[in-house]
Structures are given as C-alpha cells and as structure tokens.
Amino acid sequence: LIEPQAVPLERVVGPEIGSWFGELHAAHGVQLRLGTGVVGFTGGDRVNGVVTDGDVALPADLVVVGVGIRPRTELAEAAGAMVEDGVLTDARLRTSLPGVWAAGDVARWDSALFGRRLRVEHWANAHDGxxxxxxxMAGAEISYDPVPFFFSDQYEAGLEYAGHVPPGAAARLVVRGDPRSGEFMAFWTEPTGSGVRLLAGMHVNTWDTMDTVQSLIRGRTMIDPGLLGDQSVPLEDLAG
Ligand SMILES: Cc1cc2nc3c(=O)[nH]c(=O)nc-3n(C[C@H](O)[C@H](O)[C@H](O)COP(=O)(O)OP(=O)(O)OC[C@H]3O[C@@H](n4cnc5c(N)ncnc54)[C@H](O)[C@@H]3O)c2cc1C
Known part of the structure; x- marks a missing residue:
C-alpha cells in the first residue's frame, strides 16, 4: 500500500485512529509505504511495476488506484447551473436551474446543521438524497440535512462513521474502549460550555451505536468528555 500521507486514512480519522487501521492491515501482511507517492507505472501491454517518488521501482502484477473522485459537473455547468466543487443545491436539493435537482456524490447542499455546504461521497447520502x-420534485417542502454516514469492512473490523469534521478543525479525540481489543469507539469533539459536543463518532465492531451518535450530533448535546470515554456509562445516558 503506497500512501502519501504519514498514516492511512489520516485525512478522515486523524493520526491515532489512522495508525490503528495501518496496524490492522500490517497484521494481515500488507506492506505499508507511507509518506510515499506514485510517479509512474512501468510495463508494456500491461503494468509490471510502480515507481515511487523516492525513485524506487516496485514490481506489480496488478495495480489498484484509489485516489478519490472528481464530480462530473460539466453537463450541469454547460446548462448554466451554479457549480463549485459539485452542483450547488438548496436544502430542497434544487439546483440554481428551475426544474433541475441534484443528489448523491455530485450534489453540494446547504446544511443548516453544519452551517456550511456539504458534499459527501458515500452510499447512504446517494440513497437518502x-x-x-x-x-x-413531487412538491414536498423537505429540508435535506442528514448527519453524513458511511460504513466500511476491513478484514474482521466492521466500522461505521457518522458526522462531519470541517477541514482544519482542531477536533479533540475521545476514545471509548481499548482499540487493542478490536472493539472501540472514537469521537471527534469540540469544546462547548463546560463540556464538549460531538462533531463525529465512529465505532469498530460496537454495533447498534450509530443512532445514538447521530442524535447526539444532531442535538448538539453538551457532553462530559470523561463520561463519553467511559465504557461503563451507556451512550444513551449521555443524550440527557
Ligand atoms: C471503490 C469504491 C468503494 C466505495 N466504498 C464505499 C463504502 O464502503 N461505503 C460507502 O458508503 N460508500 C462507498 N463508496 C461510495 C459510493 O459508491 C458512492 O457514494 C455512490 O455510488 C454515489 O452514488 P451516486 O449515484 O451519487 O453516483 P454514481 O454511483 O457515481 O453514479 C453517477 C452516474 O452518473 C453517470 N454520469 C455522469 N455524468 C453523466 C452524464 N453527463 N450523463 C449521463 N450520466 C452521467 C455516471 O456514469 C454514473 O453511472 C465507494 C465508492 C468506490 C468507487
């Protein structure tokens, strides 16, 4: 695995939790080359190697390139819709063009909950949006304002993540449970009053917790960080 960041998934879950995922993959035999970029491929009719930015040539039978997506907004743009890292919509998912709506990976909607425009590249948003x-379109006066959610399965680790940490936010991490046990939760928080409120929460193999996490985020609930990190306190009790 070749990754330019110092830790896998660092941009999404930060260095501590990203390291946990790195160790999970290493324990399954994956060689991680972190802080390393790819500058090219070698081969003829088919690839036989990868060249890193450290000028190291690595042999490869097969290359999987996972570098994110860029929304295809050309059609909307050509039609005159407002586009800015996605097709802009209001809370009813209407674009700036009459009779045109946008949803899913391509849509960047106005979120009252997070006080900013959001564009989310995950299955649940495509489905619900x-x-x-x-x-x-059928005339309902909806307000689309979900707590973003995604899931992933990596070996024996099933994870779900809900919330949104704005880029550059100095969120404080609170961990509930022992990550070494393979079952834990992680919360990204910001100070409020005499406690914290949740920006995002994630679990690994601690199922049926995401509804509570989402309602704590949606309710902007003030929480004692000590209780949040204390496994003996049911998460539901923090909702007030
Ligand atoms: C490898 C991979 C793994 C993923 N894993 C997860 C995961 O574990 N969990 C999760 O929550 N999400 C995951 N996702 C994200 C999830 O698949 C996407 O968020 C979801 O598919 C987005 O749905 P969508 O309908 O908005 O867009 P898409 O599924 O991209 O569909 C858009 C469609 O529009 C078509 N199109 C584009 N331009 C035009 C045009 N001008 N005219 C006509 N058609 C056009 C495209 O060809 C495409 O078929 C993953 C994505 C990838 C690529």
Whole structure:
C-alpha cells in the first residue's frame, strides 16, 4: 500500500485512529509505504511495476488506484447551473436551474446543521438524497440535512462513521474502549460550555451505536468528555 500521507486514512480519522487501521492491515501482511507517492507505472501491454517518488521501482502484477473522485459537473455547468466543487443545491436539493435537482456524490447542499455546504461521497447520502430529491420534485417542502454516514469492512473490523469534521478543525479525540481489543469507539469533539459536543463518532465492531451518535450530533448535546470515554456509562445516558 503506497500512501502519501504519514498514516492511512489520516485525512478522515486523524493520526491515532489512522495508525490503528495501518496496524490492522500490517497484521494481515500488507506492506505499508507511507509518506510515499506514485510517479509512474512501468510495463508494456500491461503494468509490471510502480515507481515511487523516492525513485524506487516496485514490481506489480496488478495495480489498484484509489485516489478519490472528481464530480462530473460539466453537463450541469454547460446548462448554466451554479457549480463549485459539485452542483450547488438548496436544502430542497434544487439546483440554481428551475426544474433541475441534484443528489448523491455530485450534489453540494446547504446544511443548516453544519452551517456550511456539504458534499459527501458515500452510499447512504446517494440513497437518502435520491429519495429526498424525489420527494422535493413531487412538491414536498423537505429540508435535506442528514448527519453524513458511511460504513466500511476491513478484514474482521466492521466500522461505521457518522458526522462531519470541517477541514482544519482542531477536533479533540475521545476514545471509548481499548482499540487493542478490536472493539472501540472514537469521537471527534469540540469544546462547548463546560463540556464538549460531538462533531463525529465512529465505532469498530460496537454495533447498534450509530443512532445514538447521530442524535447526539444532531442535538448538539453538551457532553462530559470523561463520561463519553467511559465504557461503563451507556451512550444513551449521555443524550440527557
Ligand atoms: C471503490 C469504491 C468503494 C466505495 N466504498 C464505499 C463504502 O464502503 N461505503 C460507502 O458508503 N460508500 C462507498 N463508496 C461510495 C459510493 O459508491 C458512492 O457514494 C455512490 O455510488 C454515489 O452514488 P451516486 O449515484 O451519487 O453516483 P454514481 O454511483 O457515481 O453514479 C453517477 C452516474 O452518473 C453517470 N454520469 C455522469 N455524468 C453523466 C452524464 N453527463 N450523463 C449521463 N450520466 C452521467 C455516471 O456514469 C454514473 O453511472 C465507494 C465508492 C468506490 C468507487
């Protein structure tokens, strides 16, 4: 695995939790080359190697390139819709063009909950946003304002993540449970009053917790960080 960041998934989950995922993959035999970029491929009709930015040539039978997506906004732009890292919509998922809605990876909607425009590249948003756009087209006065959510399965680790940490936010990490046990939760928080409130929460193999996490985020609930990190306190009890 060749990754330019110092830690896998660092941009999404930060260095501590990203390291946990790095160790998980290493324990399954993956060689991690971190802080390393790819500058080219070698081969003829088919690839036989990868060249890193350290000028190291690595042999490869197969290369999987996972570098994110760029939304295809050309059609919307050509039609005159407002586009800025995605097709801009209001809370009813209407674009700036009459009779045109946008949902899913391509849509950047106005989130009252997070006080900013959001564009989310995950399955749940494509599913829920599609349904919401349909209702909006049919005349319902919806307000699409989800707590973003995604899931992933990596070996024996099933994870779910809900929330949004704005880029550059100095979120404080609170961990509940022992990551070495393979079952834990992680929360990204910001100070509020005499406690913290959740920006995002994630679990690994600690199922049926995401509804509570989402309601704590949506309710902007003030929480004692000590209780948040204390496994003996049911998460539901923190909701007030
Ligand atoms: C490798 C991979 C792994 C993923 N894993 C997860 C995961 O574990 N969990 C998770 O939550 N999400 C995951 N996702 C993200 C999830 O798949 C996407 O968020 C979801 O598919 C987005 O749905 P969508 O309908 O908005 O866009 P898409 O599925 O991209 O569909 C858009 C469609 O529009 C078509 N299109 C584009 N331009 C035009 C045009 N001008 N005219 C006509 N058609 C056009 C495209 O060809 C495409 O078929 C993953 C994505 C990838 C690529």
């Amino acid at each position: 599609g349904l919401a756009a349909g209702r909006s």
